[in-house]
Amino acid sequence: MDTWKEKITEATNLPTVAFAAAKKFFAVDVSGSTHGWVIEAERRLVQNLSVGSEDTVCRWDHICDEPQAVSKVSRKTYWTSLGGTQPESILQQIKALEQIRSSDIWMLLTDATNISVAIPFFAGASNAAILYQDVQLGEISVVAAKGCFSALCPHSDSFEEDLPSWSHLPEFAHERDFSKQCESLGISVVRSQDRQGMRGASLGPTYSSSTGCTVNVDTLLEQSQVHAQDLRYLLEDETINNLAIMCKTRGCIGRLRSFLTRHKREEVAVKLEDHHVASKIMMEMEKGDLTPEQMDLLRTQLRVAHSLNRSTYTKRMESPNEEARAATELNRLISKALALLASLEKAGYTAEILGRKSNRAMRANKMQSEDAEMHLLAMDLSDEVEAFRSACSICAGEREIMSIVLKRLDTAEDNTTDFALNFPFAAGCNARNIDLCSTQCICFQCALVCKKSIYQEALAAIIPTVQYIGVNKRYLDHQPCLAVTAGLNTGASATAQIFMAILDRVLETKDWCSADKSQSNGEAVDQEKIVV
Numbered sequence: 001m002d003t004w005k006e007k008i009t010e011a012t013n014l015p016t017v018a019f020a021a022a023k024k025f026f027a028v029d030v031s032g033s034t035h036g037w038v039i040e041a042e043r044r045l046v047q048n049l050s051v052g053s054e055d056t057v058c059r060w061d062h063i064c065d066e067p068q069a070v071s072k073v074s075r076k077t078y079w080t081s082l083g084g085t086q087p088e089s090i091l092q093q094i095k096a097l098e099q100i101r102s103s104d105i106w107m108l109l110t111d112a113t114n115i116s117v118a119i120p121f122f123a124g125a126s127n128a129a130i131l132y133q134d135v136q137l138g139e140i141s142v143v144a145a146k147g148c149f150s151a152l153c154p155h156s157d158s159f160e161e162d163l164p165s166w167s168h169l170p171e172f173a174h175e176r177d178f179s180k181q182c183e184s185l186g187i188s189v190v191r192s193q194d195r196q197g198m199r200g201a202s203l204g205p206t207y208s209s210s211t212g213c214t215v216n217v218d219t220l221l222e223q224s225q226v227h228a229q230d231l232r233y234l235l236e237d238e239t240i241n242n243l244a245i246m247c248k249t250r251g252c253i254g255r256l257r258s259f260l261t262r263h264k265r266e267e268v269a270v271k272l273e274d275h276h277v278a279s280k281i282m283m284e285m286e287k288g289d290l291t292p293e294q295m296d297l298l299r300t301q302l303r304v305a306h307s308l309n310r311s312t313y314t315k316r317m318e319s320p321n322e323e324a325r326a327a328t329e330l331n332r333l334i335s336k337a338l339a340l341l342a343s344l345e346k347a348g349y350t351a352e353i354l355g356r357k358s359n360r361a362m363r364a365n366k367m368q369s370e371d372a373e374m375h376l377l378a379m380d381l382s383d384e385v386e387a388f389r390s391a392c393s394i395c396a397g398e399r400e401i402m403s404i405v406l407k408r409l410d411t412a413e414d415n416t417t418d419f420a421l422n423f424p425f426a427a428g429c430n431a432r433n434i435d436l437c438s439t440q441c442i443c444f445q446c447a448l449v450c451k452k453s454i455y456q457e458a459l460a461a462i463i464p465t466v467q468y469i470g471v472n473k474r475y476l477d478h479q480p481c482l483a484v485t486a487g488l489n490t491g492a493s494a495t496a497q498i499f500m501a502i503l504d505r506v507l508e509t510k511d512w513c514s515a516d517k518s519q520s521n522g523e524a525v526d527q528e529k530i531v532v
Contacts (some may be wrong), residue, residue: 002226004219006200008212014195016188020179022104023192024055026070027090029110031061035081038111041135043079045109046070048175056099062086064093085110091249104189121249122146126202126214127189129153131178140178142170147202151185201246207239217246221255224262228330231263235333244337244344253345260334260341265327272313272379272448278305279449282394299396306395306445310381379464379475381444386467392443394454400443401464404503405453406483407438408460413486415498424494428501436483436502439512 001007026046030039046057050070058067062084073079087108090096100106108121122128127147133140142153153170172178200214208214210233220226226234234240247256281302285295381401389399411432414420420427427433440453444464453459460483466472477492480499507513 001213002223002230004216004223004226005211005213006216008208008214014190017104017191019105019182019187019189020051022189023052023102024050025067025096025099025103025106026050026055026057027064027096027106027108028057028059029061029085029087029108030059030080030082031085031111032081032083033085034111037135039079039081041133041138042109043075044138045133045175049107049179056103058090058093058096058099060087060090060093060096062089064089064096066093066095067099102192104192138174140172140175148187148189151187152181202242203234203239204242205238206236207233207242210236215243217243217250217252221247221252221259223259226263228326231330232333235330235337240337240340244340248344253341257338257341260337263330264334265330272309272381272445274305274309274449275312276305276308278302278309278445281305282446282449285394296396299394302395302446303397306397306400306443309445314382379472380466380470381464385472386469388465392446394442394446397443400445401466403440403442403444403447404463404465405438405440405447405459406436406461406463406480407453408458408483409433409436412436412460412483413488415485416488416490420498421490421494424497425501428498429505433484433498433502434505434509437506437510437513439510 026049028042028046034042047070050057053069053071055070056067057070057073059065059078059082061082063086068078087110090108122130122144125147127149129145129149129152130143131140132143145151145153170181172181200216202208202214211230234243244253244256247253281298284290285298285302290298385401387401390402391398392400392402409432414430414432415427417427438453438455438457438459440447440455440457442454444462447462461479463476463479464472466476468476477495480495481487481489484495484499484502
């Protein structure tokens with residue numbers, strides 16, 4: 001077996017100790033919000049669940065005290081509220097870390113105001129439970145449980161669904177009742193001294209059921225390569241999310257990114273390219289001494305080249321070999337995982353670690369014009385696809401899929417501010433965006449062949465006028481980002497709203513695209529003359 005794996009059966013065969021008798025370490029929130037009822041409830045819970053002389057406790061707010069024996073702390077002077085709330089201070093206190101490692105169970109206590117601090121610990125642990133206690137009544141409810149605690153509250157090992165009611169949650173009138181229930185359910189934990197040989201961490205039920213293993217995260221990240229099937233298991237949505245959170249809490253997100261990047265497969269990106277000399281034909285059309293008959297012949301040849309290019313593209317997309325197909329799928333999953341790491345890296349150590357509520361532009365992924373994933377998804381440019389079609393002045397096709405061509409503007413990053421993302425329609429109407437659209441009006445394939453617009457403008461994106469549906473969605477999401485938000489993927493919804501506002505303003509203010517006004521500003525001249 002690979003060195004980074006540990007069979008679950010090996011871990012379950014280790015000796016255990018009952019919950020009540022286990023050595024416990026309590027990390028107690030004493031921030032200002034715990035003053036009064038809360039801190040008294042915390043004191044009571046620690047005293048009632050601590051039955052061993054080796055049990056220890058520490059206080060934390062914006063800093064963390066050194067742990068002390070529960071039996072030796074003063075009721076009058078120890079249980080007092082102090083400063084702010086920084087749960088990471090627990091992991092920065094060396095002696096607190098030592099207690100976590102040397103205890104059978106450690107319990108993080110906080111108030112409802114700061115309940116989110118428990119979520120990353122729960123998410124990153126193999127065996128954990130979240131308890132809620134009414135500070136006045138003393139009643140304890142089990143909100144979520146997993147691993148060895150799962151019997152307390154079955155089917156509650158994630159936060160995938162909202163909690164509509166507390167009525168179905170297990171409830172106990174007193175700490176002693178909770179301990180008795182743990183005893184009756186046979187809940188026990190591996191002793192700290194026996195846990196030292198357990199290097200494996202659970203990546204969730206999906207991974208456990210698929211592999212029958214836990215993972216030594218440090219050893220895994222050191223691997224130069226792992227087997228393709230092992231990598232697929234690791235890239236399952238639930239598994240990679242758990243692995244990423246573990247790496248976040250352990251400070252090794254960078255190592256996980258390097259591990260994933262090492263496993264990217266080399267592949268040939270299938271693009272709608274010119275394999276049938278369409279570009280050479282267009283170069284011939286630029287000569288100024290052609291007769292009308294010669295020009296008509298070249299246009300016919302150009303339309304044939306476009307048709308052959310579409311056929312070649314479709315054929316290559318529909319018949320990749322098995323190895324190429326596997327590499328494409330693996331790279332897609334790795335790219336998705338890397339995007340997850342980018343958002344997680346900006347998150348703090350509260351509920352934000354799961355929700356990733358941070359500045360959207362700061363955590364957006366940079367999209368490249370040569371982003372392989374966009375080209376690996378076959379676009380539907382067939383005659384059956386819903387699209388706006390018209391006559392192209394270059395190839396003279398009568399029912400061609402047309403294009404909207406967006407220029408490269410220096411002011412595009414202004415569309416990624418918080419104002420622009422909160423009020424996209426207003427941002428799109430800004431005067432700086434009015435010149436984003438080129439006056440070029442030719443078919444999609446002719447536009448792709450051109451390196452610049454027919455007016456020699458630098459281009460950022462070429463958008464086909466096809467319906468936003470099916471396989472075309474990804475390309476249509478990708479292209480506006482390149483021009484509208486300077487390549488930042490701030491979200492398809494926000495980008496689309498900015499883009500719609502821009503198009504609306506262009507239609508309102510530009511004579512060259514207005515159906516109701518004659519061309520009077522000289523912007524749009526005969527496009528055929530530009531080329532020929």
